Amino acid sequence: MYALLVLVPFFSLLALNLPFRELNRRLAFGFAAILFLLQMGLVFIPDVYFWRVHLSFFANIFHFQLAADILSKVVLFCIGLVSLTALCVSRSLIKESEERFNFINIILLAVAGMNGVALAQDIFSLYVFLEITAVSSFILIAFEKDILGLESSFKYIVLSAVATVLMIAGIAILMFIAGSTNFSVIHSALLSQNRNLLLSLSIGLFLSALFIKAGLMPFHGWLPDAYTAAPAPVSIFLAGIVTKVAGVYCLIRIILSVIGFNDQLKGILLLVGAFSAIFGALSALTQSDFKRMLSYSSISQIGYIILGLGSGTALGVAGATLHIFNHAVFKSLLFVNSAAVESQTGSRDIDKMNGLAKQMPWTSLTSILGSLSCAGIPPLAGFWSKLVIIIALWLAGYKIYAVIAVLGSLLTLAYFLALQRKLFFAQPNDEFKNIKEAGFGLIFPAFFLAALIVGAGILSPWILSNFILGFNSLVGG
Amino acid sequence: MANAITVILLFIIGIYCILVSHNLIRVLIGLEILIKAVTLLVIFCGYQTQNTALAQALVITIIVIEVVMMTVAAGVVVGIHRQNNSLDARNIRKLKG
Amino acid sequence: MLLELLILILLVSAGLWTVMTRSLLRSAMGLALASAILTIVMFRMNANIAGVFELSVCAGLIPVLFISVISLTQPMTFKEASDHMKERLHRFWGLPLIVVVLGVTLALVSFKYKVTPAAIQEGKPDVRFILWHLKQFDLLGQIIILFTGVFGVAILFKERNKRG
Numbered sequence: 001m002y003a004l005l006v007l008v009p010f011f012s013l014l015a016l017n018l019p020f021r022e023l024n025r026r027l028a029f030g031f032a033a034i035l036f037l038l039q040m041g042l043v044f045i046p047d048v049y050f051w052r053v054h055l056s057f058f059a060n061i062f063h064f065q066l067a068a069d070i071l072s073k074v075v076l077f078c079i080g081l082v083s084l085t086a087l088c089v090s091r092s093l094i095k096e097s098e099e100r101f102n103f104i105n106i107i108l109l110a111v112a113g114m115n116g117v118a119l120a121q122d123i124f125s126l127y128v129f130l131e132i133t134a135v136s137s138f139i140l141i142a143f144e145k146d147i148l149g150l151e152s153s154f155k156y157i158v159l160s161a162v163a164t165v166l167m168i169a170g171i172a173i174l175m176f177i178a179g180s181t182n183f184s185v186i187h188s189a190l191l192s193q194n195r196n197l198l199l200s201l202s203i204g205l206f207l208s209a210l211f212i213k214a215g216l217m218p219f220h221g222w223l224p225d226a227y228t229a230a231p232a233p234v235s236i237f238l239a240g241i242v243t244k245v246a247g248v249y250c251l252i253r254i255i256l257s258v259i260g261f262n263d264q265l266k267g268i269l270l271l272v273g274a275f276s277a278i279f280g281a282l283s284a285l286t287q288s289d290f291k292r293m294l295s296y297s298s299i300s301q302i303g304y305i306i307l308g309l310g311s312g313t314a315l316g317v318a319g320a321t322l323h324i325f326n327h328a329v330f331k332s333l334l335f336v337n338s339a340a341v342e343s344q345t346g347s348r349d350i351d352k353m354n355g356l357a358k359q360m361p362w363t364s365l366t367s368i369l370g371s372l373s374c375a376g377i378p379p380l381a382g383f384w385s386k387l388v389i390i391i392a393l394w395l396a397g398y399k400i401y402a403v404i405a406v407l408g409s410l411l412t413l414a415y416f417l418a419l420q421r422k423l424f425f426a427q428p429n430d431e432f433k434n435i436k437e438a439g440f441g442l443i444f445p446a447f448f449l450a451a452l453i454v455g456a457g458i459l460s461p462w463i464l465s466n467f468i469l470g471f472n473s474l475v476g477g
Numbered sequence: 478m479a480n481a482i483t484v485i486l487l488f489i490i491g492i493y494c495i496l497v498s499h500n501l502i503r504v505l506i507g508l509e510i511l512i513k514a515v516t517l518l519v520i521f522c523g524y525q526t527q528n529t530a531l532a533q534a535l536v537i538t539i540i541v542i543e544v545v546m547m548t549v550a551a552g553v554v555v556g557i558h559r560q561n562n563s564l565d566a567r568n569i570r571k572l573k574g
Numbered sequence: 575m576l577l578e579l580l581i582l583i584l585l586v587s588a589g590l591w592t593v594m595t596r597s598l599l600r601s602a603m604g605l606a607l608a609s610a611i612l613t614i615v616m617f618r619m620n621a622n623i624a625g626v627f628e629l630s631v632c633a634g635l636i637p638v639l640f641i642s643v644i645s646l647t648q649p650m651t652f653k654e655a656s657d658h659m660k661e662r663l664h665r666f667w668g669l670p671l672i673v674v675v676l677g678v679t680l681a682l683v684s685f686k687y688k689v690t691p692a693a694i695q696e697g698k699p700d701v702r703f704i705l706w707h708l709k710q711f712d713l714l715g716q717i718i719i720l721f722t723g724v725f726g727v728a729i730l731f732k733e734r735n736k737r738g
Contacts (some may be wrong), residue, residue: 002709010718012541064711102729109722116715126534128715131542132722138549141727150553156493157550158504165511167541169518175503175531480615484576486575486673487589493672494593497665500644503593506601509636512587512654513612516628517585524619531663533624533701539587541716545723547636551643552730558647 002066002119005042007127009035009112014345025097032087035383036111037082038391043073065182066119070470071256074321075118075249078328081452082240083111085332085445089339090233092441103143106353107146107237107307110136111151115246123171123258124181127164130213130246134160140234141226152225159222167209173202174258180204181259189257190384203259207268210254210351212246216306217276220299235291239298240332244324248305252320256474261312274404276303276382281411285418290338290348293419294331297374300408301327311396318468319388324470326385329456333370334450340438340446341423350419352420355428359435364424371416373453376409379467381456384464480521483548487514501554505552577616585611590673600641609633623701693732 004321012035016024066075094100111131138160140307142153175181177199178189193199196333223243233378256259280300287293301323308320330345340363341356342348357364373382386409393402438445456463487510494507516536523532588611592604610631616625703712 006714006718010714010721065716066711091574102725105725106722106729109718109725112718113715113722116711116718120711122711124538125711125715128538128542128712128719131546132715132719135546135549135719135722138553139722139729142553142556142730145556145560145730147557150556150560152555154501154553157546157553158508161546161550162492162495162511165508165515168515171535172515172519172522175519175527175528175535179526179528180531185624208521209698404533468606479579479582481683482677483586484587486735489672489676490586490589490593490669493669495664495720497669500598502598502640502647503601505703506592506605506640509605510592510608513589513608513632516611518614520616520619520624521650523621530699530701530704531708532702533621534681536624537705538620538709538716540624540631542719544631544635545641545719545726547639548643548723549730550727551639554643554729555582555634555646564658 002068003064005039005115006112007117009108009115013108013112016105016108018019020112025101029087029091032104033084035108036080036084036087039111039271040077040084040116042082043077046457056379064178065121067121068119069474070322070467071249071317072118073254074325075245076115078325079111079114079118079245082237082332083107085240085336086233086237086446088441089236092439093232093339093343099143103140103233104144106113106136106139107277110140110242112238114241117245117250120441121183121257122181123174123183123186123254126170126250126253127167130250131164133246134164134213137234137238139232140237143234144231147227148225148229149231152222152229155249156222156226156242159219163209163212166205166212169204170205170209173198177202186258186262203265206254206259207251207265210247210251211272212247213243214251214297214302214306215243216247216272216302217279217299218272219431220276220280220376221259223299224292226294227298228289229292232335232342236332236335236339239294239335240328243298243302244328248302248320248324251306252309252317254311256317261475263461265311266312269306270398271301273310274308274401274408275307277307277408278303278404278411281387281408281415285411285415288351289348290341290350290419290423291373291417293350294338297412297415298327298331300412301374304386304389304405304408308392309403310401311389311392312475313396313399313470314432315388316392316396317470317475318464318471319385319392321471322385322388322464322467323382324475326381326453326456329452330370330447331380333366333446333453334374335448336442336449337370338348340442343442344435344438350422352424354426355424357424358428360424360437362437362443363446365423366450368420369450369453369472371420373457374412375416379454379457381453381460384460385455388464388468456461480517486516486517487511501557505554508550509543509547512539514540516540533557564569581614581618583631585615586673586677593669596662598644599641602637602644605640606633609636622683663683 009295016028045146090100090103094103111134113129113136116129120129138153138157141156142150144421171181174186178186212219230238277300280296280303284293284296284300287296305320305323308316308323345353376383376386390402390405393405482514491507491511493512495504498507516539519532519535523529584606588604588608592601595601595604609628613625613629616628624642
């Protein structure tokens with residue numbers, strides 16, 4: 001049944017493009033929205049009803065080896081959520097119906113790819129579906145065919161292709177060692193190997209490939225450009241989910257299911273994570289472009305996720321997974337806000353805009369919730385995941401890194417306060433006196449996401465107690 | 478052994494080409510050479526473990542993906558040329574990185 | 575063994591020529607040449623089917639793609655090209671040196687790795703069997719990525735609309 005998550009987006013894409021193009025063009029939006037809502041709902045269905053059912057005729061045709069654990073389910077939920085948000089935003093920001101139809105098509109392809117990544121049990125399948133996601137994001141970044149979009153798309157293509165090559169080299173060496181590309185086969189083969197040069201080489205190749213894909217700090221060159229230059233719905237999609245799936249999820253999956261933790265690996269992860277968390281936040285402080293600031297903030301938050309992973313305990317991985325979810329929610333929200341501000345004022349320069357709180361009250365309110373959640377202020381959802389990560393680091397004995405994590409949180413608060421003060425609460429500027437609140441298409445998703453932040457924050461004690469248990473079996477020793 | 482050295486050398490040629498080239502098409506050609514290197518590596522690893530069948534299955538998939546990626550990249554390059562009338566990578570300085 | 579070595583040296587030189595040559599068209603040709611030599615290597619390693627793919631797609635299709643892009647993007651005039659050549663030589667002279675020195679060093683240093691490769695499967699399955707039975711999910715992935723490519727071409731190559 002897992003395979004449906006890949007097959008349904010793909011076949012619905014085919015169905016949308018074959019006959020009756022005119023009719024389909026009108027139906028496409030609702031159809032995709034229902035699809036993404038269904039995907040979000042499926043995650044909450046108990047195993048017996050959907051995940052474990054094997055239809056016999058289905059199993060006879062397709063020989064897929066897929067599986068989903070709690071980590072995959074969280075990611076699948078985020079994919080549905082962020083795609084839905086991007087879809088809603090595209091309705092009011094991409095005006096031409098032809099273009100919007102193309103946008104929906106590519107989003108469907110990207111979702112099929114990301115679902116495949118979340119379900120794959122084979123490093124080579126992981127690579128194939130990662131590439132589907134990557135190619136669709138190349139197209140999405142260059143979607144408007146303006147020069148900045150094309151150039152940042154080219155930059156992304158080059159770095160992503162280098163990452164891909166490193167990854168295939170890693171796969172080839174693992175295949176040499178284990179004779180297969182299946183997760184479990186490689187895992188048991190690696191357990192029987194002594195540590196040696198070739199093994200370290202393949203792990204190193206994999207890590208550097210995924211660091212590039214995730215946009216971590218020494219390899220982050222493409223990320224701010226791509227997020228900033230892409231059209232608004234695309235930046236929501238990219239920042240909210242694509243880099244999380246392509247980089248961070250794959251990293252967690254490979255480490256949990258294939259390589260396993262060891263001290264060296266933890267050291268590298270902690271170092272890279274801390275570096276990204278701090279320097280991402282510092283670079284965000286100096287930006288004056290709204291979207292560029294959010295991109296650097298993304299780098300910093302990815303650093304947090306990697307820090308949680310680097311602690312190497314079940315608690316840390318649970319915190320990292322929770323932070324993937326929280327980051328998908330609050331970063332999508334903030335990008336929706338930036339799209340609202342940009343569509344109303346025609347500019348993204350924070351220094352130029354002042355005191356929009358009166359003209360755009362709802363955007364202002366939701367963006368405050370988003371930034372506070374990102375900075376980790378207590379009742380909101382972002383606080384809990386950061387708390388879990390910091391506690392996990394402390395308990396694992398990495399006290400210095402726990403302190404660094406707290407420090408990074410303060411920096412996050414600093415740049416978001418600066419942003420809010422300038423953008424919404426300073427003395428109103430004459431130039432922007434006639435600005436109105438953005439339309440319903442931008443306010444509704446923002447409200448939905450803000451409600452999710454508050455709701456998840458209040459329900460967090462309950463979520464945490466149920467959630468962390470699921471990771472004990474996953475990390476194992 | 479000679480195969481492994483060939484892979485490393487091709488890899489260095491490709492990376493050098495990507496880093497030093499000023500023409501966008503030549504950057505793509507550098508990427509192609511990287512992919513050639515890695516294809517050789519996959520086939521070589523399969524040959525060493527007498528698992529050529531699996532290696533071939535992987536290589537066929539890699540080739541299909543490579544073609545799609547290069548086609549999209551070519552589309553982007555043509556787009557850049559339409560806008561800029563130049564393919565010089567030094568013109569890509571509008572992006573700060 | 576000597577023949578193998580010769581082919582591999584040819585492969586590296588083809589790669590080097592691809593990168594160093596002056597005109598982009600020759601560079602695309604060099605890529606085709608490198609692919610063709612790689613195909614020979616593949617055939618000698620019993621990878622026939624993948625070799626056929628490499629020959630038809632990488633040595634045939636991709637250079638055609640590059641050549642069409644080059645012709646779409648107006649190449650330089652001859653004078654520009656010869657000026658460009660001097661400057662290029664300035665940037666690229668280090669590469670053959672690095673390649674030769676590194677190649678010789680690596681050949682002299684025989685680095686040892688203690689890896690026991692996986693148990694060799696008995697009754698070697700055919701590549702078609704593997705693709706269809708073990709790698710079916712990847713086949714689905716191939717189909718999806720082909721469609722992604724089709725949509726990408728449809729979107730990217732279309733002339734830009736007026737409002738941009």
